[in-house]
Amino acid sequence: MTTTESTLDRPASPPAFQPVSGARKTKNLVATVLVGLAFLVAVVPLVWLLITVVAKGFTALLSADWWTHSLKGVLPEEFTGGVYHAIIGTLLQTLVCALIAVPVGVLAAIYLVEYGRGRLARTTTFMVDILSGVPSIVAALFVFALWIGTFGLGQSAFAVSLSLVLLMLPVVVRSTEEMLRLVPQELREASYALGVPKWKTIVKIVLPTALSGVVTGVMLAMARVMGETAPVLVLVGYSKSINFNIFDGNMTSLPLLIYTELTNPLPAGQLRVWGAALTLIILIMLFNLVATVVSRFSAIKTK
């Protein structure tokens, strides 16, 4: 009985404003400081890294030859030549990788979202998860064992692209899957109601709606894959000259150039290392920028 009385005695709702206790204020302060510190810890290395790379590398980028010439015939101590061959190599390897990974990845994502039910879909999701956890060196060694070991084919830029596919595929599948799931079910239903078959609904309604997100995801995946070093160390040789043939011969990419020039103790070699690092950062930044622009301009109109 007493309990009922006390319940009745209480105000219907607690007062809206209660004085904040000192303990809570302290906790709040401590948490704010900790979060602020964590932010600083995260930002300081990033800014430091950028400043170091820019400070040490930008003089290399100022010469016109840097963007238009290869390193062919350049002696270790000479400050001439450029990284044109490595830029081409990086772009070619990434583009070929994207040509393979994007169709496969997008189709797999469509299957998972639109068709996949039951055991096969679960297995696919599981496999994609495992694939996304594979370290790049393992992907490189797998391609080495398959392409060079089993098939007996030579080292080539194409082998690098193949191992990059393994790294890019899960990212593409995942991001595309997310984007397709975001497409409202009502759009699909409206399409079906008009008598449009399922495949046409996917091609004409679902994909265009999700396109901006898919493109952004692909661009980000490409930017991520560009800086991969392990595959180029194992699967292709270094070259100082320009090579457009991805199936034959050595082809340099920016990470490989950095790795190789590291063994050059001379000031010219060090400048090339930092210059190439800065070039790689700029290249990846451009990709991220394009991804942002694409998503900004082709976002679904909500009005």
Added chain:
Amino acid sequence: MKMKRHGAALGIVAAGALLLTACGSDNNTQSGGSTGGSTTTAAGAKPDCGGKKSLKSSGSTAQANAMSRFVSKYNAECDGYNLDYTGNGSGAGINEFLAKQTDFAGSDSALSASKGEVDKAKTRCDGNPAWNLPTVFGPIAITYNIPGVSELALDGPTLAKIFSGQITNWNDAAIKKLNPSASLPDLKIAVVYRSDESGTTDNFQQYLTAAGGGAWTKGAGKVFAGGVGSGGSKNDGVATILKQTSGGIAYVEWSFALNSKLATASIATTEGGTPVKVSAETVGKAIDAAKFKNESGNDLALDLSSIHGSKVAGAYPIVLATYEVVCSKYSDADTGKAVKAFLTVAINDGQTGLDANGYVPLPSKLKDKLSAAVKAIS
């Protein structure tokens, strides 16, 4: 409409790519004029250019810079011919050569019979033996950081004791005996070694074994076995640590000692002999006196203990020898011709300017032997 926007974005990317592809150039000769083939070539040393247009080779990082020089000379003297060298380590170089990925290998050590490499190489070369041609020599400098000491002399046994922790102070009697005029401080010796696996460490430990007079019992190998000091990664890591460590001593490739402006010690090869500074000339003397594992024939694998234990007056004994591992006969005649032309350039005109990168140009006696071997490649 949306598709149009994507089209525009793709168009820009494609146009950018086209622009980028249109203006690239492999020609660096107008800016690097010194590489022109105007140097007078000794009679009979002209390369017979021809065969495969683009050779592939990989291996030792220690000879990567020398290879760059050779290749630029090869480009200049054999117009339209090229070689790509990948510096990915001796082990990888040998493996890629054996797997026919490359045309020849660059290696810090000769093919080892006990690991089966000699037999595998014979299979790779379709029944013809592979030859080890020692073409690039990089001296290893003993560098130190003692405030106020600009000249320092050491010898094999003392080095062996320092790097195994038996001598721990710079004013030790053994060091004083070698440097009667220097005022050595009462300072602890801080050994700095290579923490990564390296041919430099391997050769240095072989030197300590050969010249240490029994004071070095830890054997050779790519990992430092001395058990004292602190490690630095690669040559530049060691050089950086040494600069910050008062009382430090380290072994680094000569090129790094030169570029980091580190003080280098002179080495006495005989008891009471004059200590020898590291230079192209003094190292050349040690190499010229070297013995080969097989004195006859064209496989020029060196008996390294004959260099490391050298007692020749004025010879600097701590050297890293790197080889080109080639087939004596290539089943593809075009490859053989190009390899031959490249090596001809390498051992002749390629030698000029090598000391600027911390390598030692080939001494005449070895050069003659190499020329004979290269001529025999087919």
